[in-house]
Amino acid sequence: MDVSSKIDLAQFLSQDIVELWNEWQIRSLMLLSLLLQILLTIFGERRKYTSGRLLGTFLWVAYLSADWVATFSLGILARSEADSANPKLIPVFWAPILLVHLGGPGTIPVYSMDQASKLLIGRLLQLVTRVGVACYVLFRLWNNNVITSVFIPIFVSGIIKYGERISVLTRLHVYNNVSPRPCAEVHRIKIKDILPCYKNTRSNVIYLHEAHILYKTFQILSKNFDLVRSDQKFTYDLVSKKEAEEAFHLTEVELGLKYDRFYSKVTRISRSRVILRSTTFLSSISALVSFSIMTKSNGVYSKNDKIISYVLLSGVVCLETYSIIMQLFSDWTMIWLTSTSERAGGIPRGINCLSLLLTFWRKRKRWWSGSMGQHNLISAQSNKPVNKLLKKYFPWIIGNIDSRKKVGKDLKELIFKQVKDKRSRYDPDSSDFTFLKNLLKERGREALQSKDCIGKFGWSVDGVEFIHSLLTWHIATHVCYLYDSDQKNGFHKKRKSVILNSTLLSDYMLYLLVNCPTMLAREPSETRYDDTRIHLRRLLFWNTHKEVKLNISLEELNALSFQEAEVKAFFKELLQSPSTVLKEIEEQGKGEMSALLDGCMLAVSLQSLERRDGWSNDEKWEMISHVWVDMVMYAASHCGWKQHTHALARGGELLTHVCLLMAHLGLSKQCRPAISEQLADRSTRLAGILESEKPSSLGPSFMSKDTTNGTKTNLDSIRSSCYLQIYKRSLSPFTIS
Known part of the structure; x- marks a missing residue:
């Protein structure tokens, strides 16, 4: 075939391809x-x-x-x-x-x-x-x-x-x-009048309506409104009487309603929505x-x-x-059907049939992932490095760094128990709001103080930034775990759950720091995690090259991967020869915002509790678990509601569930205490002061004379009266019924 024939064939094929594309362009796009x-x-x-x-x-x-x-x-x-x-x-x-x-x-x-x-x-x-x-x-x-x-x-x-x-x-x-605003009368939901009485029905109907009521309070809290005292007390009585599994399930359904409201077209049943849906279908x-x-x-x-x-x-x-x-088959329809049946006369058979449907539907419905992300600073050093282009444009390929673990029943019970314990220390009737704010700022102090260790370990939770404290306890927790798991006897069944929950929460908090930093309270130390990671990698590199101290760039250091045995050997040497390793860590970490030295010192001090102070291993891990739950509560209460709501589109976060439990139990900045007597009596005192000030004492300069009829008008008195009426009206939304 000559050159001209090849050109004609190419032109013929290209023309056919163009015609085929023009004919099927719109058709293929419609199907796509x-x-x-x-x-x-x-x-x-x-x-x-x-x-x-x-x-x-x-x-x-x-x-x-x-x-x-x-x-x-x-x-x-x-x-x-x-x-x-x-x-x-x-x-x-x-x-x-x-x-x-x-x-x-x-x-x-x-x-x-x-x-x-x-x-x-x-x-x-x-x-x-x-x-x-x-x-x-x-x-x-x-x-x-x-x-x-x-x-x-x-x-x-x-x-x-x-x-x-x-x-x-x-x-x-x-x-x-939405802008933060104080509580007003119009925003009171009067929970006691909303909850129907389902005396002859099954619990599946009741829990759905309870979750719906909690959702209404969440709507108020997420808009930065305050809960009035009656609503706050009702939510406390409702949640505090539940078991841990039931309480978490209420928050699951509640957040599921929130997800439907913001991220889907599935929402509450109304006449207009039924008409629109029927119109589109027909x-x-x-x-x-x-x-x-x-x-x-x-x-x-x-x-x-x-x-x-x-x-x-x-x-x-x-x-x-x-x-x-x-x-x-949404929660909204089930709530509407059960509410309609109750208002129609409370037909037990109809509600029981709906309850059976709810039982079948509840077992197969999922409201969130039920898992939490995991990231371990120590084990991450043995992961293989990822190509820069893949890391930048295909971040989902990095699957060996972060993993997910199920939120088990034991962990829910541990968190719920400690949340209720913290709430028991706060009395809205007698405690002031400053005490509540200080209570929410705690991140392990109470756990250390209950064990008489605040003098020994208080430096790790008091007077230190939260990110630094998190990294310090993360390193110490896993160094202790590496040492205890290597013992001949291993973990006893009784403390295995406590140890597992401690490591899970430790890895979860670091996961949030690395992958969801906006959900944690951020301080000026934005690079503290990176400094700690580089500090550890440099020490691991020099530990494997002890003969020659090589200089290595940051890019080369990030491209390295270490054997798991090398990482474990470094921290085992720390516990065997703490003085030598700690001095080396201090020398190589000068001038850096690294938390590695503090974490290693804390690990050595925790391990010394058994040798010097006669602690049992169970007591040590129980204290560690309480510190981590406290840190989770601190992060949950200081995370903004917008960040919590944004996390719903990613499968939900455990931190959001903890935040809701705390808010419903009264541990929230929006759940303000009752207005003090001093504030309530302010208008009375102001009226007394204005009454005591006679018009004559104000002097003639404050008087005006009407030249027409010769009468005098006290302008300041009129103004004061108007200001007093306006002030009383401004205080009226804050009165507690």
């Missing part, structure tokens, strides 16, 4: 858009109870791709020919189908809270432009009544679904921009039926376009049916 909607619908719900970088990255890519594909396809349709005499005419009702896709699935209308403020105005403008494009296509084929009967129902459904998406963005935008069915009738009597479209149209319309019907099923 439907596929993305199906994937987002299925996997969007799973992020509520699944924590993982792979799922999060997949959803993020699919979320962005879905909008881009639908917008690009809508632009192609706007430029396509609209001649009804053309046998290869592209169905114009594909445009409103894309509008339905742009409305987003009900399970993930918004990806994260950070996008709400940025996307709200854009979504409103996009709604106008995209509806305009769809109307433009409809206007060009307005005379075709058959096509209009398919176009209009899908167009109405698309506007409704897009409007629902904007509604979700509006809720998040308002939540992100519209999609009507469009499918109309198209099937049209294809039997009219052969305008090609066979491929008919098949694709059936697939697209059937996809709209299936997605709408799935969203209705999700709404019917």
Whole structure:
């Protein structure tokens, strides 16, 4: 074959490829858009109870791709020919189908809270432009009544679904921009009047309504409002009487309601929502039926376009049916059904049937991941280094650094017991608010003081930054764990749970520091973790090169990986020859913000409790576990509500559940004590002072004379009276009923 023949063949093939692409461009994009909607619908719900970088990255890519594909396809349709005499005419009702896709699935209308403020105005403008494009296509084929009967129902459904998406963005935008305000009368929810009396029903119905009531208080707390005393006392009585597993389950359902409210279109049942959902469902069915009738009597479209149209319309019907099923089996529907049955006369049989349904549904429903991330500073040194490009652009590949562990029953009991113990030290009636703030600032002091160790270990929790204290106790905990796990007798069954919970909480707090730093109270020491990690790696490197002290750059140090046996040997040597190793650590860590030296010193001191002070191993680990629970409570109470809400989209965090338990028990900055008598009597004292000040004592300069009738008016007295009335009105919201 000569050169000219090859050129002609290449031109012929390229021309065929261009024609094939022009013919199937919009068709392939429409099918791709439907596929993305199906994937987002299925996997969007799973992020509520699944924590993982792979799922999060997949959803993020699919979320962005879905909008881009639908917008690009809508632009192609706007430029396509609209001649009804053309046998290869592209169905114009594909445009409103894309509008339905742009409305987003009900399970993930918004990806994260950070996008709400940025996307709200854009979504409103996009709604106008995209509806305009769809109307433009409809206007060009307005005379075709058959096509209009398919176009209009899908167009109405698309506007409704897009409007629902904007509604979700509006809720998040308002939540992100709410300003702290004091408690007012209008925000009192009067819990005692809301909770129905289900005396003859099963507990599955009761716990659902209890969680709903706690959700209402969470709505107040998350907006920086204060709980009034009656509501605070009610939530305390409700949660404190529960077992640990039941209390955590209440917070699970409560946060599940919060997730539905912010990150999905599934929300409480109302008449308007039922009407809108019925309209979209009937519209999609009507469009499918109309198209099937049209294809039997009219052969305008090609066979491929008919098949694709059936697939697209059937996809709209299936997605709408799935969203209705999700709404019917949601917590909101169950709450509405049980409330309606009770108000209708309390039919025991009907409620018991719902209770049986709840029992079946409860066993299979998940509200959060039920796990916590783990990151260990010591074991991470033996991980293989990751390529910089992979680490930057594909962070989900780093799976050997962070892992996840289940939040077990023993850990829940440990946390719940210590939260109640801390609450028992605070009496809202007698303790002032300053005492509560100091109580929330504790991060292990009480645990050390109860063991008479505050003088020996107080330096690690008092007068030191929280991040430094966290790293210090993390290193000490795992050095003690390495030493105790290497003993011949191993761990006894009685203390195995305590030791495991201590290490789990230690790794979890470091996981939050590395992966979710905004959830922890940040201090000026932003690089303290990196300094500690580099300090440890440098010591491990020089420990393996004792003969020659080599200088190594930071990049080369980060690229190294150490054997697990080498890391363990370094810390075992620390406990065997503490003076030598500690001096070496001090020499190599001068001028750095590293917590390695403090952590190693604390580990040596903890291990000396058994040799010098006669402590048992159980007592030591019990104190360590109490310190870690205290640190978790400190971090939970100092994390902002916005950060807690943002974490719901990642499968939820244990820290959020602890924060809610503390808030419901009264351990929250928003749960203020009763107004003191001094504040309550302020208006009375002010009135007494104003009454004692006679107008004559103010002098003639404060008097004005009316030259017309000769009467005198005390302007200051009038002003004072007005100010007093305004001041009394300003105090009225703070009165406690």
